[in-house]
Amino acid sequence: GCREIMDLANDHQLKFRHHTFVWHTSMAGWMLNKPVSQRQDMMLKHIEANMDEFVNDAFFWCIDVVNEVLNDVQNDPTSPKLRSGYWGDIPSDWVAAAFKKTHEMAVAAGRGDKIRLFINDYSINSIDTCCGIYKKANAMYHYAQQLLNKGVVLH
Incomplete structure (x- = not known):
């Protein structure tokens, strides 16, 4: 599991990048039986x-x-649309809460300046075939700005 990979990295003095706490298509099976209203608290406990x-x-x-919080289709990149998945329609405050909890714990451990926190999505550099522009990349930029404006730490 993850512990073995971390130990291998430590043994060989390799940096370790953890992927991921919240992913739109993946969730522990035991969470699927819970109502969406309980999942944010469960997500924070998982983090x-x-x-x-x-x-x-x-x-x-x-x-x-x-990971993969943006919908693939972004009609108006200045107003990013989040995807839905096992988490239900992902409320924007869940994303902010996930980042805030992760940063809070890094700071409490004295590692707030050593652990970088990323938001990740695929096909971010894909050109929208109808318009020839990077709508998803632009949407990610605007979404990251929204998170930063809420006090979320991103690197």
Whole structure:
């Protein structure tokens, strides 16, 4: 599992990038039976458990806190549309909460300046075939700005 990979990185003095706490298409099976209204708290407990496990490992340098949060189709990149998935329609405050919890735990462990927090998405550099512009990349830029304006730490 993840612990073995982290230990291997430590043994060979390799930096370790953790991927990911929140992913639109993946969720622990036991969460699927819970109502969407309970999943944010469960998500935060999942982040807390993982950070407790890995935050003090010296070679743990970054994490994709949230993965694939943007909808593939972005009609208006200045108003980013989030995707839906197992989490239900992803409320924007879940994403901010995930980042804030991760950063809070890194700071509490004295590693707030050492662990980088990323938001990750695929096909970010794909050109919209109808318009020839990078709508998803522009949407990510605007979404990141929204998160930063809420006080979320992104690197």
